[in-house]
Amino acid sequence: MLEVKNLSKTYDGGVQALKNVSFNVKQGEFLAVIGLSGSGKSTLLRCINRLIEPTGGQIVWDGQDVTAASQDEMRHIRRKIGMVFQHFNLVSRSKVITNVLAGRLGYVNPMLSALNRFPKSDVAMALDQLDRVGIKNQAYKRADELSGGQQQRVGIARAMMQQPAMILADEPVASLDPVLAHSIMQYLEKINKEDGVTVLCSLHFLDLVHRYADRAIALNAGELKFDGSPADINDEKFREIYGKDAERVG
Amino acid sequence: MKKSSSFIKSLAVGLATFLVLVVFAYGFAVTNINFAETRSERRMASLTRILRALAHPKIFDYNFETVNVEVPFYLGCPEGGVEPPKVDRSGAFILVSAGCAEPKETIVVEGYNFQENSAGPINFIGFSADAPDGVPIQMGSFQADAQGNFRVEATIPNRQIKEDPQAIRAVGRVRVGAPMISQEAKVTWDKIVETVFMALLATTFGTLLAVPISFFAARNLMVEVKSPLSSIALSLIGWALGMGLGVAISRLLTHFQTAFFSSFLATLAGAIILPILGSLLARLTLFNQNKEMDLRFKSRLVNVLYSLFAAALILASILFLGKLLLQIGAYLTPNKDVPLYFLRKFVSQAGEIFTILAPVVAVLVFGGIVGGFFGQIGQTVSDKTSPASSKVFNLIVAPLAGAIAAVLILRGLDWFYQFNNPAVTLYWPAGIGAAIGLALALVVSSKQPLPIGFIIYGIFRTILNGTRSIEALVMAIVFVAWVGLGPFAGALALALHTVASNAKLYSEQVESILSGPLEAIQATGANRLQTIVFAVVPQIIPPYISYTMYRWDINVRMSTIIGFVGGGGIGFILQQNINLLNYRAASVNMLAIAIVVASMDYISSVLREKFV
Numbered sequence: 077m078l079e080v081k082n083l084s085k086t087y088d089g090g091v092q093a094l095k096n097v098s099f100n101v102k103q104g105e106f107l108a109v110i111g112l113s114g115s116g117k118s119t120l121l122r123c124i125n126r127l128i129e130p131t132g133g134q135i136v137w138d139g140q141d142v143t144a145a146s147q148d149e150m151r152h153i154r155r156k157i158g159m160v161f162q163h164f165n166l167v168s169r170s171k172v173i174t175n176v177l178a179g180r181l182g183y184v185n186p187m188l189s190a191l192n193r194f195p196k197s198d199v200a201m202a203l204d205q206l207d208r209v210g211i212k213n214q215a216y217k218r219a220d221e222l223s224g225g226q227q228q229r230v231g232i233a234r235a236m237m238q239q240p241a242m243i244l245a246d247e248p249v250a251s252l253d254p255v256l257a258h259s260i261m262q263y264l265e266k267i268n269k270e271d272g273v274t275v276l277c278s279l280h281f282l283d284l285v286h287r288y289a290d291r292a293i294a295l296n297a298g299e300l301k302f303d304g305s306p307a308d309i310n311d312e313k314f315r316e317i318y319g320k321d322a323e324r325v326g
Numbered sequence: 327m328k329k330s331s332s333f334i335k336s337l338a339v340g341l342a343t344f345l346v347l348v349v350f351a352y353g354f355a356v357t358n359i360n361f362a363e364t365r366s367e368r369r370m371a372s373l374t375r376i377l378r379a380l381a382h383p384k385i386f387d388y389n390f391e392t393v394n395v396e397v398p399f400y401l402g403c404p405e406g407g408v409e410p411p412k413v414d415r416s417g418a419f420i421l422v423s424a425g426c427a428e429p430k431e432t433i434v435v436e437g438y439n440f441q442e443n444s445a446g447p448i449n450f451i452g453f454s455a456d457a458p459d460g461v462p463i464q465m466g467s468f469q470a471d472a473q474g475n476f477r478v479e480a481t482i483p484n485r486q487i488k489e490d491p492q493a494i495r496a497v498g499r500v501r502v503g504a505p506m507i508s509q510e511a512k513v514t515w516d517k518i519v520e521t522v523f524m525a526l527l528a529t530t531f532g533t534l535l536a537v538p539i540s541f542f543a544a545r546n547l548m549v550e551v552k553s554p555l556s557s558i559a560l561s562l563i564g565w566a567l568g569m570g571l572g573v574a575i576s577r578l579l580t581h582f583q584t585a586f587f588s589s590f591l592a593t594l595a596g597a598i599i600l601p602i603l604g605s606l607l608a609r610l611t612l613f614n615q616n617k618e619m620d621l622r623f624k625s626r627l628v629n630v631l632y633s634l635f636a637a638a639l640i641l642a643s644i645l646f647l648g649k650l651l652l653q654i655g656a657y658l659t660p661n662k663d664v665p666l667y668f669l670r671k672f673v674s675q676a677g678e679i680f681t682i683l684a685p686v687v688a689v690l691v692f693g694g695i696v697g698g699f700f701g702q703i704g705q706t707v708s709d710k711t712s713p714a715s716s717k718v719f720n721l722i723v724a725p726l727a728g729a730i731a732a733v734l735i736l737r738g739l740d741w742f743y744q745f746n747n748p749a750v751t752l753y754w755p756a757g758i759g760a761a762i763g764l765a766l767a768l769v770v771s772s773k774q775p776l777p778i779g780f781i782i783y784g785i786f787r788t789i790l791n792g793t794r795s796i797e798a799l800v801m802a803i804v805f806v807a808w809v810g811l812g813p814f815a816g817a818l819a820l821a822l823h824t825v826a827s828n829a830k831l832y833s834e835q836v837e838s839i840l841s842g843p844l845e846a847i848q849a850t851g852a853n854r855l856q857t858i859v860f861a862v863v864p865q866i867i868p869p870y871i872s873y874t875m876y877r878w879d880i881n882v883r884m885s886t887i888i889g890f891v892g893g894g895g896i897g898f899i900l901q902q903n904i905n906l907l908n909y910r911a912a913s914v915n916m917l918a919i920a921i922v923v924a925s926m927d928y929i930s931s932v933l934r935e936k937f938v
Contacts (some may be wrong), residue, residue: 126843137725146709155851165842178860182851190859231846238850 084132093119108289109278116298117278153309158235162247168220176202179237205233225256245277379909384878387508388501402487444498451493462888502605510911521895525881532824543786551779559702559727564700572692576685596646604639651677720767728763793826802893813915816893835869
């Protein structure tokens with residue numbers, strides 16, 4: 077369903093963040109992306125919905141060439157790809173419900189939405205999504221009044237408002253404590269298993285990868301070092317991914 | 327080694343100190359610092375006079391009861407001396423030490439039976455054929471004691487000796503009744519109200535303009551805007567066409583309106599029907615676009631035509647509303663004496679605002695619609711055709727766009743410099759613009775996105791920085807020439823300065839927003855407008871409010887002195903009072919300024935704390 081072919085990204089400063097990365101993702105898969113900080117995980121995820129313009133290679137999604145899409149087509153494609161961020165990226169001064177409704181922006185009438193008017197069905201859907209992540213009662217609070225775990229649930233609800241076929245999760249639990257991390261990961265798992273949404277999730281902790289992912293790919297300095305089942309990451313592979321001096325923790 | 331380095335160090339310090347001294351010595355010389363002058367008796371006297379006057383702001387005034395007492399007096403003693411004048415001692419009277427004196431001679435004047443504590447001048451009254459009632463020249467002043475008596479020395483003025491009797495007059499004045507608010511204080515109140523409202527209007531309208539401009543001057547929003555040459559060139563052509571269309575349509579509508587809809591009822595009908603039609607059509611086109619984005623050319627063209635029609639209807643509604651308000655306003659204000667004149671007057675002023683704004687809105691909206699549509703076509707050409715054919719396309723449209731842009735710019739300059747020469751305003755710019763466009767089309771690879779956003783950002787920043795560097799005081803001079811002396815000119819100057827400085831400050835706030843939410847909203851498939859409304863606006867509201875308050879505060883301070891150049895407000899009378907040496911009145915003005923500025927300072931800081 078998602079094909080990434082020889083993807084490369086060189087930033088303006090000359091830093092090569094991705095070097096000829098190729099992999100495929102099947103419909104309904106839970107794919108973990110692992111690697112050190114700065115190995116290119118975030119760049120990879122952002123290239124897929126072209127928040128960052130790749131400098132080489134091709135991305136095909138659902139038979140559509142993402143890298144060649146025009147701006148309007150790109151917006152069309154982005155609607156079907158939800159995104160969840162490490163720092164939640166909520167608009168902190170807006171209400172929770174407004175943040176969630178923002179997930180519908182690609183679908184609704186641009187003029188009306190600019191006046192903050194959404195169809196009733198969308199508002200009901202937003203409340204449903206908030207209910208699903210267990211914070212319906214917080215819907216009319218300001219986003220920055222919520223705790224970190226709650227904010228990430230708002231982030232998931234926002235992504236789900238897009239009725240996505242795929243979710244890109246950029247280290248969704250890196251700024252949360254371990255207990256909250258599991259609860260957020262369980263939401264993603266639920267979305268993956270129940271709704272059949274493909275999930276691409278970059279993660280730091282290998283135990284989370286083992287626990288949730290069907291498959292893992294690993295990046296080191298922009299190069300693909302591993303592509304397979306999480307169970308296949310042995311000590312040798314581990315050192316290849318994380319460097320010679322790395323030690324397993326947790 | 328160490329010793330020598332420390333020696334060099336102290337030498338350097340010594341040299342630096344010496345240099346600083348030289349700089350300051352030069353500064354003293356060029357600023358004409360003169361300590362001897364500050365100690366001179368004459369200067370001290372005038373300093374004392376002014377400071378004492380300033381310390382007595384003339385806020386209150388009193389009614390006075392006046393007693394004039396006069397004795398005849400000869401300037402230049404006649405031969406044989408003068409008879410001592412008969413004095414009526416029943417009321418207040420004065421005695422002069424001599425009945426005659428030479429010019430510049432000092433005499434003693436004694437007064438009796440004046441009202442206690444009365445005070446006033448002692449005048450020499452010179453009679454002549456030209457002034458049979460006498461011309462008073464003040465010789466001195468007196469202050470009667472508790473018994474109503476006084477004794478002062480006075481010097482006879484240096485006047486021509488006359489044979490006819492002149493007179494010495496004492497004018498005793500005593501306060502009666504309660505203190506009243508002085509005329510100066512009343513004028514000050516009027517002017518300070520004018521000042522505050524001048525600042526308020528300037529801040530409001532300046533801010534309204536500054537907010538949209540600030541988005542164009544924000545680097546983080548603009549650098550992302552990149553388009554291929556075909557899109558830029560076509561949208562430039564589109565903007566030119568659309569703006570021309572806007573001018574034509576607004577002219578046509580105005581003409582149509584004046585020709586057929588002069589009566590009140592017709593205007594009323596137009597002002598009701600047109601907005602309804604316009605909003606219905608807008609609902610049909612803008613608000614009810616088929617939910618799935620239709621990217622086909624034909625449906626886009628239909629949409630653009632609908633939008634243009636809706637825009638024309640809305641423009642017509644604005645014109646009709648403006649005319650309606652003007653007519654109502656004219657009916658409401660038959661003369662200046664009707665109650666609440668200013669409210670009634672505002673109706674027609676609002677109408678006038680609509681009428682003035684309509685063509686501007688038309689030019690921008692039509693330009694935007696057509697330019698946007700053309701830009702989309704250009705984008706599609708670059709997206710969908712082969713590099714070679716889009717290169718050919720570029721080679722055609724880029725020179726055309728360059729020529730149009732250059733001619734329009736030169737047309738603008740023509741107004742300033744009056745070339746009156748088609749070679750300068752038409753042929754040369756068209757040729758040079760086309761050449762630049764052609765060169766660009768040849769050099770740039772046909773599908774490469776160009777940083778047009780960054781260029782627009784640069785243009786806006788440059789204009790803002792240029793405008794900002796001109797003080798409102800200087801701008802006021804131009805506006806005074808345009809709209810005449812008074813607060814209107816001052817308000818316009820302050821408003822323009824507010825646009826420039828606030829747009830800069832605002833855009834810096836936009837640049838400092840968090841990029842995370844921006845990225846998240848973009849990832850949902852939102853377009854540019856939606857991204858700004860949902861990710862940018864919530865983040866910038868608090869700093870915008872804060873800066874607006876701050877600007878109001880600054881504008882109040884500025885408006886207190888903008889009157890110095892004729893911009894109205896309290897500065898106008900302050901300058902007058904200073905020029906007339908009326909320091910006690912000037913003191914009232916300054917006191918009012920101090921109170922208003924301090925309270926504005928306080929209010930704005932309290933409000934800012936509340937909002938942020």
